[in-house]
Amino acid sequence: MATTTLEPQADTYRRSWVLDWLTTVDHKKIGILYIVNSFIFFFAAGILALVIRSELMVPGLQFVDIETYNQAFTMHGTIMIFLFVVPVLTGFGNYIVPLQLGAPDMAFPRINALSFWLLPLGGGLIFSGYLFGGAAAEGWTAYAPLTSERFAPGVGTDLWIIGLTLVGTASILGAVNFIATIFKMRAPGMTLFRMPIFVWTVLVTATLILLATPVLAAGLIALFIDRNYGGSFFDPSVGGNPVLWQHIFWFFGHPEVYIVVLPAMGVVSEIIPVFSRKPLFGYKAFVFATIAIGLLSFTVWAHHMFTTGQVLLPFFAFMTTLIAVPTGVKMFNWLATMWRAKITLATPMLFALGFVSMFLIGGISGVMLAQPPIDFHLQDTYFVVAHLHYVFFGGSVFGVFAAAYYWFPKMTGRMLNEPLGKVHFWLHFIGFNLTFFPMHQLGLSGMPRRIADYSPDAGWTILNLMSTVGAFMIAISVLPFLVNVIASLINGQPAGDDPWEANTLEWATSSPPPPYNFDRLPPIHSERPLFFLTHGHGHAPAAGREHDVIEEPEDDPERRGGLA
């Protein structure tokens, strides 16, 4: 037989599906790993939220003891913030930013993989406290002296410290990567002021991570030394200062709020113009407002510490109120974009509108809390819990779901089901408000946060019951989302390159994009290169999509990043 065999055969180089994902340095696959990993932690921390809400449903201790309850709210807060909201937005950034810049990948692909893999490791360590005598139980803020050997003798707190340090390291490396990518990897023509707003918000966020997270790392290390090597940073009996922990934590912690919210603002600013069929109103104002928020976020930390009596109240009250101004600018950007627009209420737009309205409430209660006389009354009450959930959940998490519905077709090549998406949104929106709006009233009537039980005479029972019903409604609302994602991956309607007729470069390549993203890039003369490619500049005849017929790529699963 005169046949020739190629040696080695081509498929010798094929790696298994699992190994491929474990060793990938492709920003798109890493982005998807970030998102999937974050949602796993989201469901874990969500179950903890249901534990908290079940316990608080009626007076008395029904389900868990106080120690378990303390662990539940500590883990809920820590995991939701550090292992869900921040990394899931980082994941979207990972996937989308190089595409929006017209770049083939991130600047440091292997560091990118390292930053991701530190997350499951760090999160696993934080959770592993449950296996070794109990997880950390002093709240996500871990105030001294609750973290001292005396009050937290178990290893849960040490695991919490180590895990958070790893997660922080991951964020810092990721931030270096994002900034280097944005400054070094932009396509020809993509000047800074032609970058999509999402890229701008990621840039400012990365800068905040770069400068704030190391301070937390220093504090965590000091705490570890106190607990394990007899140090006395936070122990007043030998010259330490417990309030120092609060300063360090909030010097990181307040920029962290904007780390969590700014990329979500970016997502919303991508979605609202597309579904309003208008450019974003005031692009530059939005960019400068984002930068202003980033700068101001380093000057407001002590508004968390008014009641310590050790901070300059007028300064921090003033700066905190001031930061509402650039945030207000953004509200006007979004409203003016939608003003007299042809709005399509698709699911991504619904979640974006949910963000705008809920974040507005969170912002207003934030300005209220920035006033010392009000804060002295409301410190450590459920009003604060309501406020932070309107910011983190009503803001960031709505932004996360908006991003998920908006970019899912790009990431998988499949559309999500619209009716199911709308069911998800309305259950989510109503459940969210039912859970957290009553907490304002609970806080005003004096219910402290982080308590496992309350008196039946306190008058808090009905509101707590409402809140618990809402929490279960949120949990149920995630089911249509999961069903939608799975059904769409199996048998979704093909999305095409650009299902939303959007403006930015990620829609100029196939869905999902091939390795290294682009064969050809359209010319970039504005922040909306795709719009001008389709519709022209107003003078030249439009280069219509229909005129240039080029066959669609075959449906090759290899090119879809293996998701399908």
Add this chain to the structure above:
Amino acid sequence: MSARAAAVDSHDVHVTARESAMPTALLGMLLFIASEVMFFGGLFATYFNARASAAGEWGPPAGAHGLDIVLAGVLTVVLVTSSFTMQFGVWAIRRGDIGKLRLWTALTLILGVAFVLGQLYDYSVLGFGIADGVFGTTFYTLTGFHGAHVFGGTVGLTILLARAMRGQFSARNHVAVEAISIYWHFVDVVWIAVFSTIYLLR
């Protein structure tokens, strides 16, 4: 590929980095150092906070030997000198002189190791520990984390030296040398701040 992407003039997308003065790896190192500045900023904050709220005299616990400012001064000279030797190495490779790069890198490495050993010796004779009051805690944390960074730098220098011995650098291609040198200067500057704060601002 869609109609739009193919329709218009073709920019070559195989551009990986912008043509500008700073290589991407160097920018990455500078950004990393920015985060390190904030990290040490946090540690310095703990030191100043403890010092500001200290009751009585600030310093090592009574009965201990006290700080050895002479040894610390010698170590300062060693580390500052190593910054110069590092920079001579950078200038050498910019001229394409890899022999001189090897020489200066080796010298820098020796000085770096000498600093770490000197600091460990200092620790062994100080007579107080990290658990002896807030001065001990902040002293060992600040100097210890600085020392760990010097150690990290010596690891980097070792890799650099090994690569230089294999002839992997040239006048055009030596971004790793530049990056490690920036890190090494940074560690030097941090030590000057640590030395001034702990030993001079008593």
